[in-house]
Amino acid sequence: MFESEIAALKNTKFTPYWLDSSDRPETEKTLIDHIKTDLLIVGSGFTGLWTAVQVKEQNPERDVVVIEANTAAIGASGRPGAILSPSLMHGMENTHRLYEPEMAELERLGQENMDQYRETIEKYNIDCDVEWSGELIVAVDDQGIADIEHEHQLYIKYGHNAVKLSREELQHQINSPLFKRGLWSKKRSGTINPAKMAWGLKRVAKELGVIFYENTPMMSSTEKDERLLVKTPKGSVVANKVILATNAFTKHKRKISTRVAAIRDRIVMTEPLTRKQLSQLGWKNRQGIFDTRTQLNYMRLTKDNRVLFGGRIGYFFNNNTDPDFDKTPTPYIPLVTKLYKTFPAISGIKISHAWSGPIALNNKMTMHYQHFHDGKMLYAGGYSGFGVTASRFAARIALAIVDDVDIPERKLAFTKTLPAWIPPEPFRWIGTKVTFYALDTCKEKGGWRAAWLHLIGKLGFPLKP
Template identity: 75%
Template sequence: MDERGDTVIEQVKLALEDTKFTPFWLDDPNIPNVEENLKTHIKTDLLIVGSGFTGLWSAVQAKEQKPNRSVVVIEANTTAIGASGRPGAILSPSLMHGMENTDRLFQDEMNVLERLGKENMDQFRRTIEKYNIECDVEWSGELIVAMDEQGVSDLENEYKLYTQYGHEAYLLEKEALQKEIHAPTFIKGLWSKQRSGTIHPAKLAWGLKRVAKDLGVIFYEHTPMISSTSEKDGVRVHTPNGSIQAKKVILATNAFTRHKKKIRARVAAIRDRIVMTEPLTSTQLSELGWANRQGIFDTRSQLNYMRLTKDNRILFGGRLGYFYGNNTDPIYDKSPAPYVRLVQALYTTFPTIAGIKISHAWSGPIALTNRMTVHYQQFYQGKMIYAGGYSGFGVTASRFAARIALAIVDDKEIPERQLSFTKAVPAWIPPEPFRWIGIKLTFYALDTYKVKGGWRDAWFYLLKKMGLPLKP
C-alpha cells in the first residue's frame, strides 16, 4: 500500500476509535418505556407478531378499519429494535424496490403499481399529519447518481420510466449535479422531486405505536413467538410465559423468522451496514453543498446510499454481508473491522470531510429474496399470514403491504389481491452450506469485477437466469 493509502487507513481507524456500535436512531433519551411481557393466556381477534413497520402499520390500519376488533401485538424485543430502527430511511413511492425492479418483475402491471405507490405515499403522509407524529420528515426528493458509464446508461433508462409514469424527475449532467452535491465520483444524476425524502425511522415507529395504543391495540414486549398450532376457531401462538388464542395472525417478522421453514427457504438474512458521522459544522456543510437535502443512492447492485439527519450528520450505508446460518446478531459487526471499507467509501465520496469522526456504526439483516420486495405466505388455511421480504424502501412499502395482509386475513376482496405479486412467492434459495457459498461468491464477484472480470461474467449471467439480475 502506498503512503496515501496508509494515511487513509489511519484516518479511518481514528474515526472509528470512539464509535458506538448501535443504531443512531435508537440512541435516544426519549425512547418509549418498555411494555410488560405476556404472562398469561389470552384471546384476541387479530394477533400481530412483530412491532416493526409492517406490524405497526397492520395494527393501526386494523383498528381504523374495524374499531371494535381486538388487536394484540407481541414483540420478541422492543418496538423498532429490528430493521425498522436501523434503515437509511430514504422515502420512495416505489412499492417494488425501485422502478427498474418493478419493470423487471411486473411490467404488465406497472401502471397499477405506480398509481398505488403514489396513493400509498399520500396516505403515508396523511397519517403522519393526522396523528401529529413527530419524526423529522423532510420531503426533499430522492437523487439517484451514476458513477461510471454503465451507471449513466442505467440512469437514462430509469429516467424514461420515471417520466413515462408521471413522476416529476430531472436528469442532471455532471456540472448541475455538482451544484447539488459536491461529490467528485458522481457524474450524472436523476432527481425525483415529489413524494420522496427522508425520515427518522425510530421516531416514526414510536409514533405509530403511540397511535395504535390510542386506538386500543395491546402490546407485549420481550414476548417472542415460540411455536404455533392450528385450532378450530383460529391459531394458538405459544410464548415463553403464556399463549394467545387468535382468530387470525399476521407474521410481521421480515428477516427474523426462525419458526417457519417455508419462509426461511425463500428469504436470506443479508446484513446491511451503516455509519453515521458526527454533526457537520456550518463550514463543512457549506463545502459539501447538499442544500436541497435529498436522499441519495447510486445505481450499482453493491450500492452506497446517503442522507442528512436533522442535526446535519451524514448517514452512509451499503456494505453488505452474510453470516452462516442466517445469523442475525454476529458479534463481529459490533467491532470496527467490518466498517473500514464503508468509511473509506465515505471519504472518497466526500473528500472535503475526510477524517470526520464516526459517532455510530451498525448493521442488521434485510430479508433478501430474488424479487427484493414483499411477498405473502399462508399457513393454517389462511388463518396465519406472513408478510415480508423487503430489501429496501420498506419504510413506506410496509404500509401498503400491511393493508393487503389485512385484506387476506379478513378474506376481503380488494383489487390489489389480484396483482401478481400477491399470488406468487419468490424463488427457493438453497440451504446451507450452499447458501453461504453462493452469497459469499456473489459479494466477492461484485467487489472485484472491475479489476479482474473473467469468470464473474458467467456468474452474473447465471444469477440473472435465477432471477437475480445483479450488476457489478
Template identity: 50%
Template structure:
C-alpha cells in the same frame, strides 16, 4: 485509506444512531397470561405497527394483539437509512422487471400508499423529522450514465416529477468527484428518522386500542381448526382467529418462510454533525435521499442535525444469523468508511459517531410478498429487501386484506398471489452468498470472473448486475 478510515472510526459507538436517544419510550410489559383476540400481529417493526393501526382504523371494534420479541424499533426498523418513496416494489425499474403487466396499477398504489403515510403521521402528530427533498440516484461511473437515461425515461412514462442531471448538474446538488450523472425524483419522497417513526406508530397503535406487548417472543403456532393457538417463549398462549406474521428478516412463524427469505445484513455509519463550512463544501441543499449505481451500492442521507448517514456493503452469515459478532468489530466498517471518504474527500478529518448493522429480508423478487399458512388463517408479509420504511405500510395493508379474504382488487394481482422462487438451503446458501458478496465488493475494481458470476446470480432471480 485504511489509516484514514481507522482514525475516523476511533471511539465510534457500536449502536444505531437512531436508537441512541434519551427520549426512547418505555418498554411495554410482556404478555404473561393466556388471552384471545380477533387478530394477532407477530412483530413490532414497521409492518406490524402499520398493520395494527390500519386494522383498528378500518374496524375500531376489532380486538388486536401485537407481540414483539424484543423492543419496538430495536430489530430492523431502528436501523435503516430512512429513505421513503412512492415505490412499493423496491423501485420503479424493479417493479417493471417483475410485474410489467401491473406496473401502472403498482404506481397508483404506491402514490396512494405515500398519501396514506403522510395522512397517518399528520393525524397522529408523529414528528419523525420528515424532509421531502426527494430521491437522487447517482452514477459513480461514466459508463453508468446511459442506464440512468433509460431509468429517467421510465420515470417520465409513469408521470414522475423527475429530472435527469449531467455531471455538472449532479455535482451542483451534491459536490462529489465520484458522481457523473443523476436522476432526481421529487414525488412525495424524502427521509424520516426511522426510530422516531416507529415509536410514533407504536404510540398511535396503543391509542387506537391495540394491545401491544414487548419482550414476548413467538414460540410456535398450532392450528386448532377454526382458530390458531400461538404459544410464546414465556408460556403465554394466545387464541387468535387470524395471525399476521410481520417478522420480515427474522422469518418467524413457520420454518418454510426461510425457504424464500434470506437474512442478510447491511452496514451503516453515522458521522458527527457537519459544521457550516463542511456543509457548504458538499452542497446538498435539497437534502435528498441518495443511492449510487456501484455494484455494492452505497446510500446516504442527512439527519436533522446535519450528520451524514452512509450505508451499504451487504453481508451474510451462515444460517442467516442476524447479529454475528463480526458486526461488532471495527475492521468490518473500514471499507465502508473508505467509500465515504472517496465520495467526500473534502471531509477528511471528519469522525464517525456510530456504526451498526441491520438485517434485510432479501428475496429473488427484491420486494414484498405474502405467504399463506394454516388454510389462510396466517399470512406472512415481508421480503422488502430494504426500502421498506414506507413500503411496509402497503405490505401490511395487503396482508390484512388477504387475511380478510382478499376483498380488494389489488389483492388478486400477481404480486399478491405469487411468491419469489425458493433459495437453496445451507450450506449451498452460505457458499453462494460468500462468493457473491466477494464479487460485489470487488467487481468494480477488479472485474474478471466477478461480472459473469453476478450475471449468473441475476439470471437466477437476484438483480445484482
C-alpha cells in the same frame, strides 16, 4: 494504511444511531397470561405497526394484540437509512423487470401509498424529523449513466416529477467527484428518523386500542378448534387470525427462510457537520441519495446535519441476525474509506455510530405473502431494503388477504406469486460469499466473476457490479 479510518472509528458506538435516543418509549410488559384476541400481530417493526394502525382505523371495535420478541423497532425498522420512496417494488427498474403489464397500476398505488403515509404523519402529529426533499439517484460509472437514462424514461412515463442532472448540475446539488449524472425525483420522497416514526406509530396504535406485549417471542403455532394457538415462553394467545410481521426474523417458520435470506446492510454515521463543512459539501436541497449499483452506497443528512453513509452488504452463516463481528470496527473500515472518497470535503470526520441491520432479501427483491394454517396465518415481508414506506402498503393488503376481503389489489401478480427457493446452508453461505466477492471485483478483474454474476442473474437475482 487505513490510519484515518481507524482513527475515525476509535470512539464509535456500534449501535444504531436512531435507537440511541432518549425518545425511546418505555418497554411494554411481557405476556405471562393465556389470552384471546381476534387478530394477533407478531412483530412490532413497520409492517406490524402499520397493520395495527390500519386495522383499528378500519374497525375501531376489533380486538387486536401485538407481541414482539424484543422491543418496538429493534430490528430492521430501527436501522435503515430511511430514504422515503414511493416505489412498492424496489425501484422503477425492478418493477419494470417483474411486473411490466401491471406497472401503471403499481406506480399509481405507490404514489397513493406515499400520500397516505404523509397524511398519517400529519393527522396523528408523528414527530419523525420528516423532510420532503426528494430522492436523488446518481451514476458513478458509464453503466450507471445508461441506467439513469432508462430510469428517467420510466419516471416520466408513469407520472413522476423527475429531472435529469448533468455532471455540472449535479455538482450544484452535492459536491462529490464520483457522481457523473443524476436523476432527481422531487415529489413524494424524502427522509425520516425511522425509530421515531416507528415509536410514533406505536403510540398511535395504543391510542386506538391495540394491546402490546414486548419481550414476548412466538415459540409455536397450532390449530385449536378452528382458531390458532400461539405459544410464548410464559403465556399463549388464541386468535382467529395471525399476521406474521417478522420480515428477516424467521426462526419460528422455517418455510419463510427457504425463500428469504437475512442479508446484513452496514451504515456509518458521522458527527454533526460544522457550518463550514456543510457549506463545502453543498447538499442545499438535502435529498436522500443512492447510486445505481447492486452493491450500492446510499447517503442522507439527519436533522442535526450528520451524514449517514450506507452499503457494504454481507451475510452470516445460518441467517445470523445479530453477528458479533458487526459490533467491531473492522467491517466498517471499507465503508468509511468510500465515504471519504465520495465526499473529500469531510474526509477525516469522526464516526459517532456504526451498525448493521437485517434485510429480508429474496430473488424478486419485493414484498410477498406466505400462508399457513389454511390461510388463518399470513406472513408479509421480504422488502429487500425498501420497506420503510412499502410496509404500509404491504400491511394493508395483508389485512385484506387474511380477512378475505375482495379488493382489486389482490388480483395483482405480486400477491399470488412467491420468490424462488434459496439453497440451504452451507450452500447459501458459500454462494453469497462468492457473489459478494464477484460484485466487488468484477470490474477490475473480470474472468469467472462475470460468468458467475450472469448465472446468478439467470436464477432471478438482478445483479450488476
